[in-house]
C-alpha cells in the first residue's frame with residue numbers, strides 16, 4: 001500500500017489489520033512513549049477545502065509518530081495565482097516532502113497525484129469531492145467496533161441524510177460491506193440519495209422512523225450545501241422534521257444503539273443537541289479515533305517503503 005485513495009478495493013483482512021493497529025494507538029496514552037515510525041518523514045497537509053478535525057488529527061497523529069509536519073494554506077498560496085494542483089504538488093515534493101495528506105473538492109484529485117508521485121512519496125486522501133474519505137470510513141468502523149457488542153455481520157446500520165454529496169457515506173458503505181455488514185439502510189429525501197446504480201445492495205427506506213426501527217447504529221450526515229445545487233432542500237425546518245435525529249426517533253432504534261456524525265454538525269438540522277451531547281452519542285469518540293486511525297494509516301504507508 002503506497003497510497004490510500006479509497007476503501008473501494010480494500011479487503012476485509014487489510015481493513016482489520018489497520019483497525020487492530022488503530023485500536024492499539026487508541027489505547028496508548030498520548031503522554032506515554034510513542035513509536036517513532038515517522039521519524040525523519042516530512043508530512044504536508046495539502047488542504048484545498050476547509051477542515052477542522054481531519055487536518056488537526058492528521059497533524060497530531062503525525063507528531064505522535066515523530067514526523068515533521070507543515071501545513072499548506074491554499075488561501076495564501078500560489079493557487080490564487082493560477083498554479084495547478086499538479087504543479088503545486090511537484091513543487092512541494094521537490095522540497096523533500098514524502099507524505100501528502102490531501103483534501104480537495106475534485107473527485108479524482110488524489111488519483112491524479114498518486115500517478116505523479118515518485119516511488120517514495122505517499123498520497124493519503126483526506127476527503128475528496130463527494131468521492132471518498134477513507135480515513136473517516138476507517139475511524140467510523142473503529143468506533144462501531146468499540147461501541148457494539150455485535151460483529152459487523154449481525155449489525156443493522158441506518159445511514160440518514162445527505163448521502164448524495166457525502167464522501168463519508170461512500171467510504172462507510174464500502175467498509176461496512178467489506179466487513180460483512182448485511183443490513184445497511186439508507187434514508188434521505190429523494191434529491192439527496194445517490195443515483196440508483198450506487199445503491200445496489202443497500203435498502204432504501206423512505207421514512208426515517210422505519211429506517212431507525214431496531215437499528216444498532218445510527219449515522220447521520222451533514223447537509224453539504226457547498227456541493228449541492230440550489231433548491232434540493234426546501235427548508236431546514238422541513239428537513240429536520242423529516243430527517244433530524246431527535247430523542248423520540250432514537251428511541252425507535254435498539255436500546256443500546258448509538259449515534260454517529262462525522263462533523264461538523266448543524267444542530268437542529270441533522271441532529272438534536274440532546275442527542276448529540278447525550279449518553280448515546282459516539283461523536284467525540286469518532287473524533288478521538290481519528291487520531292488513532294491516522295497514526296495507523298501513515299505508519300502502514302511508510303513501513304511499506306522501508
Ligand code: NCD
Pocket residue numbers: 053054127133136167168221222224262263264
Ligand atoms: C466530513 C467531510 O469533510 O467530508 N467532515 C470530516 O472530515 N469529518 C463531513 C462533512 O463535511 O460533512
